Amino acid sequence: MRIAHIITRMILGGAQENTLWCCRDLMSDYDDDVLLITGPEAGPEGSLLDQVRAANVPLQIVRPLRREIRPWHDLRALPAIKRVLRAFRPDVVHTHSAKAGFWGRVAAHSIGVPAVVHTVHGAPFHSYQGRVVRNLIRWSEKIAADRCHALISVADAMTDLLVSADVAPRDKFTTIYSGMEIEPFLDAGRRRQEARQSLGYEPQHVVVGKVARLFHLKGHEYVIQAARQVIARAPNTRFLLVGDGLLRGRIQRQIDAADLTPYFQLVGLVPAEEIPRLLAATDMVVHASLREGLARVLPQALLVGRPAISFDIDGAREVIHPGSTGLLVNAQDIDGLATAILELVENPPLRERMGTAGSRHCRELFAHQFMTRRIREVYTRVLGC
Numbered sequence: 536m537r538i539a540h541i542i543t544r545m546i547l548g549g550a551q552e553n554t555l556w557c558c559r560d561l562m563s564d565y566d567d568d569v570l571l572i573t574g575p576e577a578g579p580e581g582s583l584l585d586q587v588r589a590a591n592v593p594l595q596i597v598r599p600l601r602r603e604i605r606p607w608h609d610l611r612a613l614p615a616i617k618r619v620l621r622a623f624r625p626d627v628v629h630t631h632s633a634k635a636g637f638w639g640r641v642a643a644h645s646i647g648v649p650a651v652v653h654t655v656h657g658a659p660f661h662s663y664q665g666r667v668v669r670n671l672i673r674w675s676e677k678i679a680a681d682r683c684h685a686l687i688s689v690a691d692a693m694t695d696l697l698v699s700a701d702v703a704p705r706d707k708f709t710t711i712y713s714g715m716e717i718e719p720f721l722d723a724g725r726r727r728q729e730a731r732q733s734l735g736y737e738p739q740h741v742v743v744g745k746v747a748r749l750f751h752l753k754g755h756e757y758v759i760q761a762a763r764q765v766i767a768r769a770p771n772t773r774f775l776l777v778g779d780g781l782l783r784g785r786i787q788r789q790i791d792a793a794d795l796t797p798y799f800q801l802v803g804l805v806p807a808e809e810i811p812r813l814l815a816a817t818d819m820v821v822h823a824s825l826r827e828g829l830a831r832v833l834p835q836a837l838l839v840g841r842p843a844i845s846f847d848i849d850g851a852r853e854v855i856h857p858g859s860t861g862l863l864v865n866a867q868d869i870d871g872l873a874t875a876i877l878e879l880v881e882n883p884p885l886r887e888r889m890g891t892a893g894s895r896h897c898r899e900l901f902a903h904q905f906m907t908r909r910i911r912e913v914y915t916r917v918l919g920c
Contacts, residue, residue, distance in 0.1 A: 536565075536914060539623055541572045541616065541639035542631040543602050547581035547807065548748070549831035550656035553689070553713040553906070554631050555583055558592045560907035569593060570623050572616065574600030574635070581779075581804050595619050602634055609638075616642040626650060627914045630683075633659045633672065637679045644682035650917040651683040652910075655693045656713070657828035658849065660700070676702045684917040687910065689713045690829035690850025709913055712853075713831060714906025717898060720838035723811035730816035734800065740773045741880045744817035744841070746810065746832040747824060749780035754823025754846065757869055759789050759799075764873035766798055769880045777813055779804040814839040818886055819879045822846070825866055829853060834901045837861070837893030842886050844875045860893035 540558055545551050554571070561567040571587060572595045587594050597619065599611035616638055620628065627650040630639035636653050643651045660672040680686060680703040687709050688694040694708040736742055743765075747753040758774065765772050776786070776799065783801070790799045805813065810832075814820065820836035822845040829850030836843045837854060843861035845851040846868075855861040862878065864871040879886050899905060 536561075536627055536918075537568045537570075537623065537625045538627040538629060538914070539570045539572055539620060539625040539643075540629050540631065541635045543600060543633070543635040544574045544576040545571075545583040545587060546576070547583055547804070549713055549828075550631050550654075551583050552715065552807065552831070553654070553656070555587060555590065555592070556714055556716070556903040557629075557907050557910055558587075559590050560903060561911065562592065564904070564907065565911060570595060570619075570625070572597055572600075572619055572635075572639075574598070574602070576602060586807075600635060600638070602632075609634075612638045613642055617646055620646055620648065626918065627652065629654070629910075629914075631656060633676075637675050640679040640682045650685075650914055652685045652687060652913060652917065653679065653683050654687040654689065654711075655697060655828065656689050658693065658696055658826055673700050673702065676700075680707070685709065685913050687711050687913060688828075690853050692850040692853065693828050696849075709909075711906055711909045711913075712834075712900050713829065714903030715831065715835070715901055717838055717902050719808065719811040720814070720835055721894065721898070723815035723839045726812050727815040730812045734775065734802075734813075734816055736773060736816065739771050741769065741771060741819075742773045742775055742817045743876060743880075744775045744777065744814060744820045744836070745822065746777040746814070746820070746835075747822070747830075748778050749776075749782045749786055751782065752825045753780075754825060755782070755786050756789060757823045757846075757867060757872060758821055759786070759793055759795065760869045761873040761876060762795055762798065763793055764870070765876050765880065766795065768877060772798065772876070772880055774799045775813065775817060776801045777803075777805060777810070810835065811839060814841060817841055818883075819844060819861075819876070821872070821876060822851070823872065824848065827851070833861075834897040837890070837897045838901070840887075840890035840894045842879055842889035842893065844872070844879070846872075854893070854897060856892075856896075860889050860896060 599608040628643035846866040847863040862875040
């Protein structure tokens with residue numbers, strides 16, 4: 536097949552890693568001709584463009600394709616994408632993210648691409664947006680959904696949300712979990728001692744990890760507030776924050792103002808290959824985002840054998856089975872979050888049992904080869920071949 540993937544920007548993030556693995560697998564395992572089309576932006580989250588080039592994935596940068604709403608660029612994005620698609624002549628166009636998902640589907644439909652597929656990595660509209668913006672995005676998603684043949688959700692929760700919002704009928708959706716290279720996570724345990732020593736942790740420390748961009752709606756403020764209660768009862772607890780972003784200064788000030796500076800460590804942006812080692816240094820992972828399709832760090836933590844605590848939003852409960860692989864807390868419930876963290880801090884056998892169950896559950900579901908095979912089955916179904 537000739538397959539074009541279109542995504543707004545190749546920053547260091549779950550949707551982008553998912554897309555890169557799919558492109559690589561399609562080329563190596565199926566001998567498909569692949570073109571990755573993306574905008575020029577990187578950002579403080581880091582860029583995956585070097586990894587795209589290292590993997591020899593054919594790449595086309597479309598300069599007007601930007602994440603922010605910029606009318607001048609937006610009006611130029613559609614004809615620019617159409618020019619690239621006409622030159623490539625794809626059998627399949629597979630779009631990702633809100634902006635590229637809209638323009639990419641409109642462009643592919645307008646030139647008669649035989650199969651147009653879109654992946655919903657996260658809720659494009661949500662209750663934290665203003666009503667006018669939320670309705671505009673929902674309307675845009677409905678228009679774009681009418682211009683594609685199939686929709687892939689990274690969690691059942693995403694399908695439920697878009698169906699309930701009348702974006703598309705349920706039979707247009709297929710759930711395919713976002714794949715990754717699972718072996719480094721499965722093998723990470725052997726690096727635990729070295730990782731903890733390099734981070735300065737002592738044997739008595741119980742380390743709570745959080746891996747997320749330092750950005751709005753990622754919930755760092757709730758973790759900081761819960762940490763005050765945790766430290767008061769379990770002073771050997773430590774918090775490890777992995778990631779960078781626009782709110783780094785604000786988050787550091789919140790930690791300082793709460794007198795928690797000795798208990799928090801911000802390691803900033805790290806290469807993707809360092810994530811398994813850092814997760815191995817933890818004893819549990821907490822994810823307090825207010826919106827997420829299915830946070831990539833949850834299966835990653837479980838693959839390493841670490842229980843996960845998350846706000847009960849979107850697809851979290853599809854990998855966190857309360858009492859089995861982790862704990863779920865109502866969104867923004869600081870007391871509940873502190874209670875959940877303390878439950879695992881004070882019960883090492885429970886942490887061990889949950890981590891083992893989680894690793895077993897995620898091994899097959901999140902292998903990138905399994906993801907790509909199922910995605911390609913969607914392509915062949917739409918094409919009727």
